[in-house]
Amino acid sequence: MTKQNGGKDPGYFLDLEEGVVGRELFVSEELYEREQEQVFARAWLLIGHESLIPKKGDFFVSRMGEESVLLTRDRKDKIHVFLNSCPHRGMKICRYDEGNSKVLECPYHGWGFSLDGRLAAVPHQKAYMDVLDTEKWGLTEVAKLANYKGSIWATWDPEAPEFADYMGEALLHLDTVLDSRDGSEGGSIVLPGIQKCIVPSNWKFGAENFVGDIYHNHSHASVDMVGIGPSGKGRRDDEEMMTANKTIMRCWNMPMGHGGISSLQLDDYPYAPVYRDYPEIDAWFKECYELRQERLGKKARLLGAVGTIFPNMSYHGTQPRSMFVWHPHGPNHMEFWRFYLVDKDTPDSVKDVLRHYYMRYSGPAGLTEQDDLENWNYATAASRGVIARRRPYNYQLGMGLRTRQEGIPGDVCERLMTEDNQRNLYKTWDRFMQGQSWTDITS
Numbered sequence: 077m078t079k080q081n082g083g084k085d086p087g088y089f090l091d092l093e094e095g096v097v098g099r100e101l102f103v104s105e106e107l108y109e110r111e112q113e114q115v116f117a118r119a120w121l122l123i124g125h126e127s128l129i130p131k132k133g134d135f136f137v138s139r140m141g142e143e144s145v146l147l148t149r150d151r152k153d154k155i156h157v158f159l160n161s162c163p164h165r166g167m168k169i170c171r172y173d174e175g176n177s178k179v180l181e182c183p184y185h186g187w188g189f190s191l192d193g194r195l196a197a198v199p200h201q202k203a204y205m206d207v208l209d210t211e212k213w214g215l216t217e218v219a220k221l222a223n224y225k226g227s228i229w230a231t232w233d234p235e236a237p238e239f240a241d242y243m244g245e246a247l248l249h250l251d252t253v254l255d256s257r258d259g260s261e262g263g264s265i266v267l268p269g270i271q272k273c274i275v276p277s278n279w280k281f282g283a284e285n286f287v288g289d290i291y292h293n294h295s296h297a298s299v300d301m302v303g304i305g306p307s308g309k310g311r312r313d314d315e316e317m318m319t320a321n322k323t324i325m326r327c328w329n330m331p332m333g334h335g336g337i338s339s340l341q342l343d344d345y346p347y348a349p350v351y352r353d354y355p356e357i358d359a360w361f362k363e364c365y366e367l368r369q370e371r372l373g374k375k376a377r378l379l380g381a382v383g384t385i386f387p388n389m390s391y392h393g394t395q396p397r398s399m400f401v402w403h404p405h406g407p408n409h410m411e412f413w414r415f416y417l418v419d420k421d422t423p424d425s426v427k428d429v430l431r432h433y434y435m436r437y438s439g440p441a442g443l444t445e446q447d448d449l450e451n452w453n454y455a456t457a458a459s460r461g462v463i464a465r466r467r468p469y470n471y472q473l474g475m476g477l478r479t480r481q482e483g484i485p486g487d488v489c490e491r492l493m494t495e496d497n498q499r500n501l502y503k504t505w506d507r508f509m510q511g512q513s514w515t516d517i518t519s
């Protein structure tokens with residue numbers, strides 16, 4: 077078997093022409109460390125959503141790779157992302173999940189930082205004998221920050237392309253999550269209560285599953301039989317996506333490693349009821365649907381099922397409408413966060429039905445997610461042994477079947493049963509790991 081990288085041994089096996097990927101990508105401590113530097117210290121990462129910090133002085137603790145970061149809204153209403161580590165001796169400044177404060181005071185020696193990251197208060201400052209330059213000892217801020225329709229993204233790399241360039245046409249797929257159901261731009265908020273759990277699995281299992289693994293539906297046979305659809309019946313996920321609106325469903329991917337599954341509604345697509353047991357709820361969705369068609373016309377045809385934005389952000393575009401992050405937590409663990417989105421003017425009765433559906437479906441206690449987590453957990457554990465590591469994984473499904481489909485941005489796979497999106501994800505991962513320049517990575 078050949079290795080990529082022009083014969084130079086990169087320390088892992090990857091032959092994407094052949095569709096074969098070494099197991100060390102999922103279990104190696106050494107590669108994990110390199111990922112922190114080459115991938116997570118460079119790529120754009122999802123931090124959270126502006127609705128988590130609506131007021132001045134609000135903060136929310138998030139992560140970038142392994143590192144804890146603070147999302148804040150300062151006194152001038154400006155949003156920031158800082159490393160949650162004190163410049164004095166490294167103490168984690170904020171150990172709560174979220175809150176509101178005039179100042180962020182370090183618990184160790186009491187240095188106080190304003191919400192814009194400046195060092196604003198130093199106990200016993202006179203003892204520094206004018207040596208301490210407070211201008212230089214503020215919090216470490218990210219190199220670039222983007223607020224895209226309320227979702228907050230950041231990168232540590234000042235050389236990184238602007239967020240819109242990093243995303244390319246993947247933004248149009250992400251819009252299917254972030255835009256309001258009536259077709260107006262943005263307008264979503266996070267439902268209070270973010271699901272977080274630590275899972276004994278490498279983070280890439282989550283990323284590659286949501287980049288477009290329809291092949292694994294085999295795992296969900298039992299939950300589909302139980303019927304936990306939004307109406308309490310039928311398929312577990314998207315009646316509105318899968319059947320109600322008569323769609324063409326395709327896997328799509330892009331050079332930056334982003335990919336997913338989106339659907340294109342056919343021209344004749346009247347509203348079909350999804351929430352049949354809840355006439356009031358269904359009436360609200362019908363109204364939104366009709367407004368959307370009126371507002372967007374043909375543009376309204378794209379519906380996002382799932383997707384992964386390289387490296388570790390994924391989403392569900394319709395139900396359960398959510399953004400999630402696979403935070404790395406060592407080679408054999410990840411911290412999995414899910415943010416559920418609704419339109420900000422959604423009636424409480426609708427929110428309540430959705431909230432219950434989201435809990436039935438997702439998270440460690442959700443029926444569908446349990447299937448996925450069990451697969452990734454056991455795959456990680458069963459891949460760690462000396463003998464197990466000798467056998468690479470197979471990614472040969474749907475080789476060489478890339479095409480274009482008008483109305484679906486990106487390259488599209490001719491068949492839905494494909495691992496082209498996963499191969500594309502690891503191609504980008506490999507470019508990052510080799511320390512390629514942004515010009516080479518994005519070419």
Ligand code: FES
Pocket residue numbers: 162163164165166167182183184185186187
């Ligand atoms: S570690 Fe924060 S003030 Fe000393």
Ligand SMILES: [Fe+2]
Pocket residue numbers: 292296444447448
């Ligand atoms: Fe799944």
